[in-house]
């Protein structure tokens with residue numbers, strides 16, 4: 001009997017091809033399949049010597065090449081194509097076989113697919129994969145959902161090919177059905193927020209302190225040796241140092257300032273709204289991209305009045321880069337705190353048992369938001385598993401309190417000079433909102449009761465109340 005594959009990959013565009021090569025390089029025999037045969041052939045031709053591949057040119061051939069229980073990784077365009085591929089393979093599989101969707105699916109689709117396939121006796125594992133094509137080849141961060149049982153066979157393979165940090169694999173079973181894709185979605189939302197905060201830091205250093213892009217690159221390189229040490233800071237320094245060959249200008253000045261998006265940031269915000277979780281840092285980052293891309297609106301607004309932009313001088317200039325570092329750090333803590341609260345809320349809504357410290361730990365390698373900082377998040381949840389927000393954990397609390405004078409000063413400088421800092425500003429507003437003893441929400445409740453008889457609760461008595469606002473004496477009654 002010919003040798004069988006321990007896993008198969010269908011969908012051999014850039015991600016699937018690299019994931020298949022990564023598996024083969026780790027000694028696993030990999031069955032290969034793609035809708036159009038050319039991709040399968042070219043993978044074997046170019047990289048066949050990297051390991052054991054079994055190319056298959058029909059769905060049946062692919063399924064027959066796999067040892068049982070069969071494990072099929074689907075890596076195709078998310079949405080309809082994923083459903084089409086599932087329907088192609090599911091009828092050929094037997095109870096206990098595992099279908100993995102490693103594409104960027106919406107977690108609600110993953111929940112739907114998992115339920116439907118479970119009823120057919122199959123395991124469906126929606127898996128978040130982060131790290132782009134480079135990660136897929138050399139070690140991504142992997143976030144599998146689905147049943148615990150499926151992780152028993154799949155987990156060792158995925159842990160094997162994932163990134164490693166301090167010897168630990170950047171892969172863990174996240175939780176049932178759509179938990180993996182949910183966590184990947186929030187990862188991407190946090191990535192949006194992190195990128196926006198870094199971009200605002202650049203804008204401030206240039207607009208308020210007059211630094212050139214190459215000088216700002218040096219500032220980021222210095223920051224990358226401290227608590228902000230991360231992949232995103234590292235690549236930002238490289239991008240800022242880069243000079244456009246055609247014009248001799250800084251690369252950042254020849255790129256159109258309209259940030260694009262593929263949709264996972266938008267999903268994160270939509271789900272944040274559905275769950276009632278204030279993820280304002282992520283939302284502002286998504287909106288900032290939308291604003292940047294609103295070219296007609298921006299053209300119409302050119303010339304609207306603003307303050308004069310006299311750059312900083314003297315002591316304010318001297319400390320500004322350090323102040324921005326503090327503001328960036330504090331705002332970043334807020335963005336991550338909000339993202340982890342969203343995961344908590346998703347877990348409680350959908351009944352997932354998610355280990356938040358472990359999530360932080362598998363994001364330390366392979367993925368776009370990999371950073372030293374994530375160690376501190378893991379430690380925070382280890383110290384206090386029921387932590388309500390990262391902001392109240394010992395280390396973060398002190399660091400943010402220590403940063404707040406600089407943070408406030410940077411935000412007020414931005415406001416005075418008319419430099420837009422939606423990320424920094426919303427993070428600070430969230431921090432102040434969260435720590436406030438009383439919020440003006442009491443007045444909002446009064447307004448709601450006034451126009452809509454929506455009732456309110458009192459601070460001194462149980463129950464709901466309504467005031468008869470239209471009457472002379474405005475009597476209050478329980479409702």
Ligand SMILES: NC(=O)c1ccc[n+]([C@@H]2O[C@H](COP(=O)([O-])OP(=O)(O)OC[C@H]3O[C@@H](n4cnc5c(N)ncnc54)[C@H](OP(=O)(O)O)[C@@H]3O)[C@@H](O)[C@H]2O)c1
Pocket residue numbers: 011012013014015016034035036039075076077078080081084085102103104105129130131132133
């Ligand atoms: N690119 C990244 O950095 C990245 C990172 C993480 C996750 N992802 C996710 O990974 C998945 C794959 O990404 P990708 O960039 O490698 O590829 P992609 O461009 O999203 O998709 C191309 C692949 O999908 C197949 N396909 C499309 N429609 C199909 C259908 N109706 N039936 C069967 N196969 C179909 C294509 O087959 P043909 O060759 O026959 O056209 C090809 O193999 C996506 O869900 C993506 O969102 C991507």
